[in-house]
Amino acid sequence: MTMRKTATAVCAALALAFHSSVQGIETGRSVPNCRLAPLGAEQEQELHQYLGKVLYVDFWASWCGPCAQSFPFMNDLAGDLQSGGLQILAVNLDENREDAQAFLAQRPANFTILADAGGKCAQDFGVQAMPSSYLVDRQGVVRHVHMGFRSGEAQEFRALVEELLATPSASP
């Protein structure tokens, strides 16, 4: 009896030791209201201030190759669909702000760049991969979670964005 108890205790302790509590938000959940500051600025803003628009929240870092590939796609998306009510928020997760700025000097972005140096927002979202993109509808509900970036999927993802933009917002 004692032996069984000890064995259970040991198993539980080992399970706890290896347990990872990171869980990503899924489609159908409301978007976390995390606080972010524009890159290089101090004053923070809330994510929920953008509600009412279709949000494309993208987590990126300068050291991430697929993120660099996704920038031209996001530039096109912003250029074509920003007037239609799309708001792209590219959340930078670099530990050094200079790295992000050097990256942006090489790859100019025509969408909003925010910084999350502490990774607090990434934790709230439960980012599972780099890059991760979250498509949020006008009511603030996450409609699509996209991990990674492959150029072959760009067309498909753009169609999803356009579909969300075509959906009228509920009466405020």
Place this chain on the structure above:
Amino acid sequence: MNRIKPRWVALLLGAGFFLSACAPIAPWERGNLAKPHMALDPYPLQSAMRAHNYGAREAASGGTGSSGGGCGCY
């Protein structure tokens, strides 16, 4: 049947505690791991060529790879 000594239980629990130091790194914390000098193989192109030559001469290949640093991008 011998009873498990409390000493061993304590040792196992302690081991579990220290093993948790191998905690997974969050995907966004891999900036330093992504640096080129964090790679296990400093010259991947050269190693690939050598492995290719070796494989051709020995008529056998594989079993030389191992995973190292990297950004772990999706």
